Amino acid sequence: MFLFAPKNRRIFHAIALACICVSTVFIACPGHADQPTISNPAETRNGSGKENQKVAIVIDDFGNNMDGTTEMLNLPIPLTVAVMPFLPSTKKDATLAHQKNHQVFVHLPMEPVRGKKSWLGPGAITTDLSNEEIRRRVHAAINDVPYAIGVNNHMGSKATADERVMRVVLEVCREHGLAFLDSRTTTKSVIAKLAKEMGVPYMENRLFLDDVYSTRHITRQMERLCKSLDSNNGNYIAIGHVGPPGKKTAEVLRQYIPRLKQTAEMVYASQLKRAYSENEEKTPSSSE
Numbered sequence: 379m380f381l382f383a384p385k386n387r388r389i390f391h392a393i394a395l396a397c398i399c400v401s402t403v404f405i406a407c408p409g410h411a412d413q414p415t416i417s418n419p420a421e422t423r424n425g426s427g428k429e430n431q432k433v434a435i436v437i438d439d440f441g442n443n444m445d446g447t448t449e450m451l452n453l454p455i456p457l458t459v460a461v462m463p464f465l466p467s468t469k470k471d472a473t474l475a476h477q478k479n480h481q482v483f484v485h486l487p488m489e490p491v492r493g494k495k496s497w498l499g500p501g502a503i504t505t506d507l508s509n510e511e512i513r514r515r516v517h518a519a520i521n522d523v524p525y526a527i528g529v530n531n532h533m534g535s536k537a538t539a540d541e542r543v544m545r546v547v548l549e550v551c552r553e554h555g556l557a558f559l560d561s562r563t564t565t566k567s568v569i570a571k572l573a574k575e576m577g578v579p580y581m582e583n584r585l586f587l588d589d590v591y592s593t594r595h596i597t598r599q600m601e602r603l604c605k606s607l608d609s610n611n612g613n614y615i616a617i618g619h620v621g622p623p624g625k626k627t628a629e630v631l632r633q634y635i636p637r638l639k640q641t642a643e644m645v646y647a648s649q650l651k652r653a654y655s656e657n658e659e660k661t662p663s664s665s666e
């Protein structure tokens with residue numbers, strides 16, 4: 379229940395962001411950009427037409443009155459809002475997101491390779507649980523977040539690599555008719571393989587926007603996103619956060635709205651499930 383204690387919130391964020399920081403090494407584009415600038419959209423278009431490109435922005439970690447919640451929800455673009463279950467503002471944030479025409483996902487806390495299980499908060503999915511208990515917890519989490527049409531993992535570098543655990547999680551998603559977005563906090567994730575086998579709608583994160591809390595880094599990640607879209611490199615899902623980087627991420631997103639809209643059609647994460655499976659089949663697997 380540490381999430382209710384303000385003095386411990388810093389620990390939660392440190393662990394969560396440390397987790398996504400590791401994952402960015404393989405999700406983000408390789409190489410290092412110079413100090414990025416927001417360039418003129420007209421100069422960056424390649425003439426291919428934005429109807430071929432789609433981008434979904436997912437914002438994680440709602441549900442605990444996190445910094446940047448209001449700024450994010452007020453952005454005039456379609457967001458996919460991932461809300462953690464069983465927390466003080468879970469229902470308020472999910473309801474507000476729905477009212478503002480954002481899409482709601484359950485942000486399911488799942489066990490990481492490093493860190494204490496207790497840092498995950500209530501209802502977490504850990505690899506020491508029985509199938510029955512995992513099933514009970516996923517049902518409860520889905521039922522606790524109103525308007526949810528999908529699930530994605532909070533942390534989870536250990537649990538999403540565990541085939542037994544993920545099979546149960548995806549079974550429950552299928553029973554509820556929910557899609558699963560793999561946040562990709564580990565290269566060892568078994569979600570893609572299982573989702574395809576089980577017929578569960580599936581999407582995959584490609585880029586963390588704010589794994590470092592500086593405006594400079596978030597801007598650099600937005601540049602990477604726009605350049606990937608410009609080069610016809612497929613549809614994209616990118617994940618940002620409320621919490622420590624929330625206000626900065628919301629401000630950078632606001633500045634980039636014209637560029638994003640010029641570059642691609644902005645959609646909800648669930649709208650990319652079909653496009654993603656097509657792309658996955660065309661793209662050679664990584665070196666893992």
Ligand SMILES: [Zn+2]
Pocket residue numbers: 394438439485531532533
């Ligand atoms: Zn998270």
